[in-house]
Amino acid sequence: MDNVIATHPHTHETAVPAEHEHVVLPQHRHHFETEEQQREAGSFGMWLFLLTEIMFFGGMFFAYLLYRNWYYPAFTVASNQLNVPEGAANTAILITSGFFMALGVWAAEVRKKGLLVVMLILTTVFGVAFLGVKADEYHEKYEKHHIPGSSFSTAMFTNPAAYGLKEEPLAPDMAEHTQIFFFLYFAMTGMHALHMIIGIVILFWLTWRAHRGEFSAGYVAPIENFGLYWHFVDIVWLFLFPLLYLINRHPLK
Amino acid sequence: MAHEIYHDPSNVTNPEHAEHHIVSPLQYCMVFGTLLVGTAITVIAAYIDLGWLNPVIALAIACIKAVIVILFFMHVKYQSKLIKMTVGAGFFTFIVLITMTLSDYISRAWGMW
C-alpha cells in the first residue's frame, strides 16, 4: 500500500537567510513541511482573521454612515461635544504605540532580545496611555450626561446658550437623535477599546515570553502576527477619529 | 512515480509565496513621521471651513494613513500576491456591504414606495 508516497526531501530551495539553515526550531510544528510554510500559514491566517474584523466593524461604520445622513444636524452638534485635543493626542499616542510595535517586530527579526522587550513594553505603555485618555473622555461624557440611557440629557443641544455654546439650538425631536450619535460613538470606540484591552493582555504575555528569549532565535511569528493585529486596531482608530471627531465641525447649511 | 517533482511550484513559490523581507528601522521612522504629519494636517484642516471638502479631506487623509500602515507597518508591500489579494477581498466585501445597502436607502427617496 501507500505507493503514491515517495520520499520528499526537505530541501530549502528558497533563499532562507543563512543563519536559518540547519536549525530546527523547537516551535516548528511538524505538520508543516518547512518553517517558511508555517510562518506564511500563520500570517495568512492572521490576515483572514483581520478580514472578519473589517466586516465586524463594517456593520457599525454603515450604521454611522446611515444615521449621519438621516440626522445630520444632530450628528454635527453632538460631534462638536467630543474633545478634539484629546482625540488628536490619542491618535498620536496610538500611532506611537504602533511605531514601537513595528520596531519590536524588527527587533525580533534581527534577534535583539533586550530591544524587543523594551519595544513591547513601550507599545504597552502607549496602549495603556490611550486607554487612559479614552477613560477621561468617557468620564467627561458622563459628566455632561451624554451617555445614552436613562441619564441622557439633550439640554445642551436644545438650549446651547445656557451652556455657553455658540451653536444654533436644535429642535427637540432632532436633539433626541444626538443619542444615536453618542450610542454609535460609545459602541465604536468601546469596541475599539475592547480590542485594545485584549491586545494589551496579549502584550503582557508576549513580553514575558520575549523576556524568556523565545523570540530571539528566529521564531518571530507570534510577534509578527500580533503586530498585524495591533496595527489593524490602529487603522480602525485612524478612521474613527475623523469620522467621529473631525468631519462635522463645519456643518453644511 | 514522478520523483522529479519535489515541490508544487504554486505551493512554495509564487504567487502565494514571498521572501521574508525585513523592513529597516529607518523606514519605520519615516512612516511614523508621515503618520504624525498626517494627523496634524487632518486636525488643522478640520478647523478650516472648506464646506463639503472637509469630510472628503479628512477621509482621504485617513485612507492614505491606513494604506501606509498596511503597506509598511503591516509589511503588505513585501508580501505575496495572496496576502495582497486577501486584503483587497476584505475591503471589497466591506464596500459591497456599504454600497448595496446604501442603494436601498438612497433610492427609497426616489419614489413614494
Next chain:
Amino acid sequence: MGISPVLWQFLVKWLHASALFPAEASTISPYTDALYFFLLLMTIVGLILVGVLIFGFSIRYRRERSPVATQIEGSTLLEATWTIIPLAIFLVTFVWGALLYFRIYDPPANAMNIYVVGKQWMWKAEHPGGQHEINALHVPMGRPVQLTMISQDVFHSFSIPDFRVKREVIPGRYTTVWFEATTPGTYHIFCTQYCGTQHSGMIGEVTVLSPDDYQRWIQQSTSGMSLAQNGERLFASMGCNACHSGNAAARGPNLAGVYGSKLTLTNGSQVLVNDAYLRDAILSPSQHITAGYAPIMPTYQGQISEDGLIDLVEYIKNLQSNFRVQQTLMTSESNQAAPTTPTEGTTSETVKP
C-alpha cells in the same frame, strides 16, 4: 369493502372541504397565477429533464451494460448551452416578475383609501367615513381599494391570499397595497410576518360586497364621526390651530390644500406632500420645515397614537379652506374644548350623523 359508511362519509366530506388552489378573487389574481403556471411549467420541465438524464444514463450506462467507462473531459458547447438557456429563462422570469410587482404595488389614481393599523395581535381597519373594524374589512366589488397601513408595534404583514396581495406593515412608516375585488364573498386576512405569541390569531376576514350592499354597510356601520372630523377635534385639542391658523401672520404654514402639493423645505429640497410626509412632519417636524418658517414646532412623538395620526392626516388631506380652523380657534379661545355639532361641509368627507 371494509370501510364503514360513516367513516367514508367523513372522509369524503373532509377531503371535499380541503382546498388545493386559492380562489381568484381580485383583478391581480389572474396575472399572478399566469406567472405561477409559467414557473410551475419551468420547474416540471426542468425536473423531467434532470430525471430523464439521470434515469436514462443510469439504465443505459449501468455497470452491467457498460462495464468500462469512457472518460470525457467536458464539453464547452454543452456547458454553454446549459448556462445560457437557464439564464435566458431566469431573465424572462425576472422581467415578468418585475412587471407583476409594479402592477401589484402601483395603485391606480382613483383608488379609494382605507387605513389599516396593525398591532399585537389584531388588524384595525379605519374607513374615512369613520367606520372602524377589528379583524375585518368590508370592501366594494369592482372598485380599486388602496390600503394605507402602519404598525403600532412590531413588523406585521397584511396578506389576502385570494387576492394575491401582501405587504409588510412596518412600525414608523406607511406602506400601501391595493386590490380590486372581483367576486363577492369572504376571504382570509392573515398576518404573515411572525409578530409574537398570538401571531396565528392575527387573522381576519375581508368581505367583498356588491356596490349596493357596500353602500348599505357604510351607512349602517358608521360611528357618527368621520376620520376627518376626529382629526379636526384632535387638531384643535392639541392646539395645532394656534400656529396653523391660515392667517398671513401665522407662525405655521397654511395647511389648506397642502395635500398633494409640492413643498420647498428650508434645506432647499422639494417634497410631495402625501400621507407619509404629513405623518413624519407631525412626529419629527424639524426635518420637514417649510421654507420661510422657523423650526419652532414641537415633536408629537409618543403623544399621538397611530389612530390619532391617521385622523390628523385624513383631516389635513381634506382641508380645503381655513374657515373652520379659524372657527375652532375662536371657540377654543372661548374655553370650549372642541367644536360643537359640525356645520355645513368644509370638510369634504361628510357623513350623516
Next chain:
Amino acid sequence: MSTSVPTLHTIVSLPDQSTATLPKKHYINNEHGLLSWLLTGDHKRIAMLYLISITFFFFIGGAFAGLIRLELLTPQSDLVAADTYNKFFTMHGIIMIFLFLVPSVPATLGNFLIPIMLGAKDLAFPKINLLSWYLYLIGGTLTLAALVLGGVDTGWTFTTPLSTHYLNTHVLTAATAIFIAGFSSIFTGLNFIVTIHRMRAPGMTWFRMPLFVWSNYAASILMVLGTPVLAIAIVLVALERLIGIGVFDPAKGGDPLLFQHLFWFYSHPAVYIMILPGMGVISEVISTFSRKRVFGYTAVAFSSVAIALFGFFVWAHHMFIMGVSNYSALVFSLLTMLVAVPSAIKIFNWAFTLQKGSITFETPMLYAFGFMGLFTIGGLTGVFLGSLGMDIHLTETYFIVAHFHFVMVGGMLMAFLAGIHFWWPKMTGRMYPESLSKLAAVVTFIGFNLTFLPQFILGYLGMPRRYAAYPPEYQVLNVLSTAGATVLGVGYMLPLLYLGWSLKYGAIAGNNPWQATGLEWQIQSPPLTENFIETPIVDYEAYDYEWLEKKQREEVTTVG
C-alpha cells in the same frame, strides 16, 4: 490486498473477511482515554467529536420538528399553546441552522478529509480547530440553556423590534449562543482557507484538487467574510435589548430594516455555506460510482466560487416586501436570477458525468440521486421567490418553508448522508450494512417528498408560516405533511442505528472499498494519526480512474 472479485452490479471490493483485520495502528487507537480526545489536535478526531455533537443537536432539532408537525395535525392549537409552539419553531430553526446545517459537512467530513485530500498531515491550525469545536459546544450549551430556562420565541431571524422590545424570553442567551457558534464557524473557515492555500502536497495543484475541496473553500470564504456581520448585528440587538440604544427602534429614530440588512448580509450567504459543501460531496460520489471524471471539472469548480461571490450580492431578496426601495428590489431580483445559474450548471454537469460511465447504485449514489432531484425542485422554486411579483404572494407562507427545506433537507441533508455513508469505511474502517442503508435512502426520499410537497400547495393557498393554528380547509395537506414527517423520522433513525451497529460488527472495509481515486482512499482505513507515512507526491489529475487501474495492476504484479 483486495481479493474478492467484484461482481458486475457493484464496485465494492472488500478484503477477504476471514483474514482481514483493521490496521494495528490508526488515529482512533493511537492514544487512549477521554483526555486524549478532549485535548486532541488531530483533525480526524475533532471531526469525530463534531460528528457526535452535530448528530446530537440534529436529533434535538428533529424532535422539535416532530413536535411542530404534531401540533399542525389539527387546525386548532390544541397540543401546545401558541407561545410554546413559537418556542418550538424558534428552537428548531436555531438548532438546525446554527448548530447543524452550518457546521454539518465542513466541520465533520471537511475536517476529516480536507487535509487528507490535500496530502497534508493536519489542518494548518490544529489548536484553533479544537478551539472552534469548544466554541461550538459552548454555543450549543447556551442554546440548550435558553431552552431549559424557558425557551426563546423570536424565530431564528430575531426580527427587530419584536426581539428587542416586545418579547420577554431568553433572547440574550440565544443571541450569545449564536454569537459564539458564529466564531466557531469563522475559525473553521479560516483554518480551511489557510490549509488549502498553504498545505497542499507537492504536485497538488489547484486544478488537481477534488471538487469537495473547492466547494469547501468557497463555503469557507463565505464563513470568514459573512459571519462577523451577523455577529455585529446580534451585538447591536443585545445592546438594544439591554440599554435601549435605539439603532433599530423606529420610536427613537432608528431603522428596523437596518437590522434586516445586516442580518441577511450573513444569513443569505449562510445558505450557500450550508449547501456548497454538500455539492462537493455529490461531485465525489457521482464521479466514484460512475467511474468517470466529473464532467467539466473546471466549470463545477468555478461555479462554486461564483456562487460564493454572487452570494454576497443578493441578500435583500429576503426583504422584497419589507419596505426596501423598489429600485433596490429590482437590482437584487436581477442578481438573484444570476446566482441561480451556477447551480443549474452543477446539476447538468453531474447529470452528464453519468453519460458513458459505468454506473453502480450503492447507498451514497442513491442519496446523491435523491439530492439531484430534490435540489432541482428546491432550486427552481427559489426562482419563484426571486421573481419580484411572485414573491409577494409566496413569501412568508409555507411555500418558502417548503422551498428551503427542499434545499436544506432535501439537498444538504441528503448530501450529508451520502457523504457519511461514502466515507464511513474510511472514518471507521468498517462497512455499513448495504441493503438496510439502501432502504433508509429510499424511505428518506419518500418521506421527504410526502412531508414537503404538500407544503408547496399550502403555500400557494396562502397558509402563513409560523402559525400554531390555521383555518380548517388546510388540514388535509397538513395531515399528509405530518404523515410524511413520520416516515422521514424513520428514515433518519435507521442510519443512526445501523451505523452504530457497524462500528463493531461491520465488515472490514480495507483501504479502498469503492475503488475511488482520491488521496484519502490510497491510505489505510482508518487512517494513521498523521495520515501519510511520507508526504505524498501527486502526479495525477483528480478522478483519474485510469491511473488507479494502472496503479492496481502494478500492485498485483509487484505482490505476485
